Amino acid sequence: MTDTPGFDPARRSFLGAMAAAAGVTLAPGVMLYAIGRSPAASAKPLDAEASAAVRWGMLIDLNRCDSGCDDCVSACAEENGLRGFGRPETDAQWIRKVDIRNPQTGNSKSLPVMCQHCEDPPCVDVCPTGASFKRADGIVLVNKHTCIGCRYCMMACPYKARSFVHEALEDQKPYAPRGKGTVESCTLCVHRIDADRQPACVEACSDTGGGAMLFGDLNDPESDISKRVASFATQQIRADLGLNPGIRYRNL
């Protein structure tokens, strides 16, 4: 990685700002107003579009995450109708528990890993059809209507967060359509978020797990997650890649 020029978010945002400035110059007479963030930005009406003023994120406190607990994994499978075929290599996996240990010190941690909902997602960069996309509120999704199942995004994802559906399915959950020949991953329970509810893993973690997961709007300075991210040191996995994931970890 040191030989090749890496991805530079600062360069991209600079180019983006230049393009925006050019756009304003090219379209005189068009006034652009920045829409102020309302305090209840998270409570989106069902018929409203996802707002770019919101950035959904999650903070996971690993001191509260027990190695033996996989309540988040089972809640995800239950919520989204993920059913295995007894083939762990290819069965869909939207969230998994990863146990890590530092061999030098013996210090071990257990962390749930799912789609990290990057601000600059590599899966979106490589998708040839535009099926892999980032919603305005920062949720990275697969549009299965246009996904051709090429699996470039699975190769590009540094978190191995995506799965490919190898088998014909039936009786999916009505709010979580999924089918053979398409790629899928954690949707951050987008159907729940649009209904002003928490993702299933977060709910399960606070109900029966250790209460390690906190979900909220990273753009809203008044939200619990923003306050906690501001007061404590938190980490992103592979922060060196500069992708700015929306999933953050504490005590990693």
Add this chain to the structure above:
Amino acid sequence: MTPRRTCIPMLACMLAGLAGIPYAACASGTQERLNPLLPVIPEGQGTRCVEDTDFMRRNHMDILKHQRDETVLKGVRNRKYSLKECLDCHVVYGPDEAAVTASSPTHFCRSCHDYAAVSIDCFECHASRPETAEMPDHPRVSGNVSSSSASSGSR
């Protein structure tokens, strides 16, 4: 009688079907079917559809396609044109009193699509019956991944 002659009444039937003449006669599954070639279209559970029947017959595919992009890409979740709402209302119960899936020829969507010989791709991914139906029991996805190195959490 030559084979050509036997074809003529059948052709007449098909032409009549195409012209939509006996639609009213076959619109309800409870009514006696006047022509066995025409589909039995089950009635919805609600009082009336979100649009007129004629409009829906011609335009349901465009409505659903527009709605799907609005929902997936932008998160607009109007209930009026939602596929889920269609299926909730147009649920058909089988002999075992469970809601039938699209694998049954009596399914609302299939009853017409079979007749029109138009395949439906929706149900390769979408649920074809309301969620209250019993789900078949498959082994659950699970899996703890262990790693002995603190740095190999991602790759």
